[in-house]
Amino acid sequence: MATLRRLREVPRHLLVCEKSNFGHDKSRHRHLVETHYHNYRVSILIPECGILSKELKNLVMETGPYYFVKNLPLHELITHDFINTFVKKGSCCALTYNTNIDEDNTVALLPDGKLILSLDKDTYEETGLQGRPSQYSGRKIMKFSAEESTMMSYFSNYQIQEHQPKIALSTVTELQCPVLQSSALRGAPEAACSAPELLDWLGAVFSHAELNNEPNNFISTYCCPQPSTVLAKAYLCTITGFILPEKICLLLEQLCHYFDEPKLAPWVTLSVQGFADSPVSWRENEHGFRKGGEHLYNFVIFNNQDYWLQMAVGANDDCPP
C-alpha cells in the first residue's frame, strides 16, 4: 500500500496569492520585486492592446545589457577594487553560468554584497570556510548584470562579452480570457476566476496552447477557466536574459501608469521567472532544484490600482516571504 501511495505522490509545491492596492502604505510590491535577484524571463500580457506605448517600449528595449565572463577566478569578486567599483554601488548581481544547483558548485553575488556559495561536500572541505548544510542537498564561467558599462574595461584581462536580453513581441487575436474581480482572490462562483486559475491560464497563453478544446477532443481537453470572455486582441512581450530587479521595478511602475488614461483592458499582467539554478529565491531564502527548480511570481495589475501577486516555488524552497 505504501508503494501505491508513493506512486501517486508529487514533490511539495507552494503558491502564495496576495491581493492589495498600490496605494496602500504597507504594500510590499516593491520589496518583493527588489529582493528577487536572479531573473531569467519577464513576460507582459496586455489585453485589448495592439501596440506598446512609447514609454513601455523604451523600457522593454533598455532592460540590458548583461555580461558574460569566462574563467573568472572567484577571488576577483572579493578584491577591494571590485567591491568599490561595483558592489558598493548596489546594483551588481552575478551567477555562475551553466552550473546546475543540484549537481555542481554554484556561486551567486547579491546586490547587497553577499556572496553565496553552494558547494558539494568535497569542495566545501577544501575551502575550509564555515558554512551550513543545505536545508534540502573552482574556477567557473561567470555571468554578471550591472548598471555600469565599466564592466567591460574592468574585466578586459578576461574574455568578457556583452549581451542584450532577447525580446519577443507579438499579438494574439480572439483570445479567451478569464473574468476576474480584484477583491475576489479565491474567485466567485459563476462570477470570477481565482488567482490559481489565472496563473494556469497565463501559462497556457505563453506556451501557445489551444484554449478552446471540446471535452471529447482526443488530443487535449484543456480550456480556459470559466467564467471567461473573448478579447479581440492581446499584446504579449517577453524579455529573456539576466534581468536586474531594478529594471523590473521600472516596468511594474510603468504598467501601473497604463491605466492613467481609460483603457479597454480590465487588467494587465507582469510575470517573472527566476533562474532555476540560482542558490536563492527571495532575499537569502535557499532555492534548490528537485524536479523543476521553479521560482516565479506574477502581478495582475487592475485598472483601479488593486493588484494580485502570486509567488510560486517548488519542493526545495522556503515559502515565499
Next chain:
Amino acid sequence: MWSALEKMPAPATTYERIVYKNPSEHHYMKVCLEFQDRGVGLNAAQFRQLLISALKDLFGEVDAALPLDILTYEEKTLSAILRICSSGLVKLWSSLTLLGSYKGKKCAFRVIQVSPFLLALSGNSRELVLD
C-alpha cells in the same frame, strides 16, 4: 449619465494572503521524442496513442486511461507539453522512461522540464546559451 469608463472607481481592496500547499491538480511536462534513425514522423494523434500505450505497457488498462492532454505539439521536432493529473505524474514519467521503441524503431523520450506550474514551462533558464 455616466459612461462605462466614467463610473466611480471601486474602493481599494483590503490586503489578503493565501498560502496554497500542493494546489496544482495537474503537472506539466515538456518532453521530446528522439529516434535513433531519422525520418520517423508522428502526428499529434499518433503521439498521444504512443503515450497511452507506454502507460498501458507498464501499468495496465486502468492507468492507460489517466487524464492526459497534449497542450502543444510540434511535429517537426517531436516535442510536446503534456498535462497529467498530479496523481498520475510518477506513472507517466516512468512509462516515458521505459519506452524504448515505436513500430520497431528505437527511440527514447527526453524529459526537458517538469512543473506543477505551466507558466514555468514557457521558459527554461538551463537553455540559456552564451558561448
